[in-house]
Amino acid sequence: MLAQIVSLQLGSAVAKGAYGQVGPTALAGMRLGFAALVLWVLVRPRLTRLTAHQWWAAAGLGVVLAGMNAAYFQAIRHLPLGVAATLELLGPLTLALLLARRAAHLLAGLLALAGVLLLAVPGGALSGAGIAAGAAAALCRAGYVVLNQRVGRLFPGWDGLTVALGIGACLLVPVAAVADGRSVAAHPHVLGTGVLVALLSSLIPYSLDLLALRRIGARGFGVLLALGPAVGAGVGFAVLGERLGPRECAAMALVVAAGAWSVRTGE
Numbered sequence: 001m002l003a004q005i006v007s008l009q010l011g012s013a014v015a016k017g018a019y020g021q022v023g024p025t026a027l028a029g030m031r032l033g034f035a036a037l038v039l040w041v042l043v044r045p046r047l048t049r050l051t052a053h054q055w056w057a058a059a060g061l062g063v064v065l066a067g068m069n070a071a072y073f074q075a076i077r078h079l080p081l082g083v084a085a086t087l088e089l090l091g092p093l094t095l096a097l098l099l100a101r102r103a104a105h106l107l108a109g110l111l112a113l114a115g116v117l118l119l120a121v122p123g124g125a126l127s128g129a130g131i132a133a134g135a136a137a138a139l140c141r142a143g144y145v146v147l148n149q150r151v152g153r154l155f156p157g158w159d160g161l162t163v164a165l166g167i168g169a170c171l172l173v174p175v176a177a178v179a180d181g182r183s184v185a186a187h188p189h190v191l192g193t194g195v196l197v198a199l200l201s202s203l204i205p206y207s208l209d210l211l212a213l214r215r216i217g218a219r220g221f222g223v224l225l226a227l228g229p230a231v232g233a234g235v236g237f238a239v240l241g242e243r244l245g246p247r248e249c250a251a252m253a254l255v256v257a258a259g260a261w262s263v264r265t266g267e
Contacts, residue, residue, distance in 0.1 A: 004208040005225070009081060009232045011201025013239040014193060016076050021187040022180055024073035029169075029176025030184075030194025032069050035202035036165035045159040054154050054163075061147040061160070062167025068140035069202075070172060071133050078130030081236035083248055085228040086115065086255055087134030091142030092225050093258075099217070108261045115254030118247065145221055148206075149213040161210055165202070 015027045050058075075084040089112065097109040151160035184190060213221055237243070 001208075001212055001221075001225075004205045004212070005228045005231045006235075007200050007208075008205040009085065009228065009235040010239075011197045011199070011205075012072075012076055012081055012084075012232070013235045014200060015073060015197045016081065016240060018190055018193045019077060022183040022190050024077045025070060025176045026180035026184050026190075027194060027197060028069040028073040029173045029180075030191065031073075031197045031202050032065060032165065033169045033173040033176075034195050034198035035206070036162070036169035038198065038203055039158065039162045039165055043158045043162040045162050047163070050159075050163070054160065057147065057151050057154050058160050058163040059167055061144070061151050061164035063171065064140050064143040064147055065164060065168035065206075066172040068137055068144055069168070070175075071137035071140055074133035075130050075137055077133075078127035079134065080243075080248070081232040081240070082234075082252055083126065084130065084134055084137075085232035086248075086252055087131065088137045088141050089225055089228065089255060090117075090135065091138035091140070092145050092221070094138075095142045095145060104261070108258045111261065112255045112258030115251040115258070118251035118254065145213070148209055149221075152210050152214045158207065158210070161206055165206070 011031075015024075015031070018027060072084065072088060075087065079087070093109055093112045097106065097113065099105075147164075148161075151164060154160060155163075209221075
């Protein structure tokens, strides 16, 4: 989980650093497209052997991946990395609350949820568009946790993730080409940035997610993602020079404390 979070936030920082040349939709499309291409070459799934249940599960995950990538890259355009990562947690944390079966699990989820909601209280200086994009990413992230776990159970190896990434890329790449294709053509070197973002933000994290969700439940996975805001804030500070105010720091502290508590109380 920690390796997944670090890789994802580093990839987000690389992507955000290129926003002066291309837009978030283009980078989201490159992220998903290159990740799908690399994994397809490595895995080469046999599509003719897939059952209807496998196709539906992979298609659902692909749709969610396309939406999650587009929404999150819009969120980090308007918000610091740590804040965007915290907002995205709203989906998995709500899922964790719904799946809680012990008081400790419920309290850990509520603590993390309080931190997320603290970011959206009135009077803050955060972008409304960024908060809306973060909320959309949160909804997609919750669906991602459920569907990725299902794909991991239905498919052997990496076939399911490969098919899902391919479907997501087929949905998002044409949209990215129409929305921001001219900017990419004017700055072709950003294709190299897109490959790096795909590896750091998609291929490595999604593969590690699949491994993690085969070992822990969706509830524990959702709360452990609470480590993301702290890592995101650290990467944003170190790589992009982003600063956070007391309210944002307090919100992330609550979320990280909930993640630590969840680990201590166990699955």
